[in-house]
Amino acid sequence: MCRLDLEMPGPPRHRTVEAVQKALDSGKVTVDDIDKRIFALLKLLRRTGKFSDRRETPAERAVDLAEHQDLIREAGGEGLVLLKNENNTLPINAASVEKIALLGPLAKYAAAHGGGSASLNCHYKISPYEAFEKRLGSKASLLYSKGET
Secondary structure, three states, X not given: OOOOOOOOOOOOOOOOHHHHHHHHHHOOOOXXXXXXXXXXXXXXXXXXXXXXXXXXXXXXXXXXXXXXXXXXXXXXXXXXXXXXXXXXXXXXXXXXXXXXXXEOOOOOOOOOOOOHHHOOOOOOOOOHHHHHHHHHOOOOEEEXXXXXX
């Protein structure tokens, strides 16, 4: 019987000692599987110098600089894919548009994060709907439907 007491960063949810033991007992995971994962982790730690670098990890801190905001905005814009820009619709000219419809459940959701180790706390988040609302003001009618679910 193998007992695994290793914990990855953060509180375990799926890799608790009990869950791992259950997987071992049921045959879904073998001790060899665990050894391979541990060996891969130790190899990574050695390659990144974590055995010889014993400095404490600095505390996480928020740095909210204008140049960072500009870079994030540019990266976000570059990451968008425009399939077709008929009649040069984009960028939207707030002065010449009367009505815009935003469709889909994510139009009013500010999705600006990853999950797990990629998670982050933003200085602020804004949904696409809020962005259009802010940009258009009262110049145009903004319509929304979450669509069919």
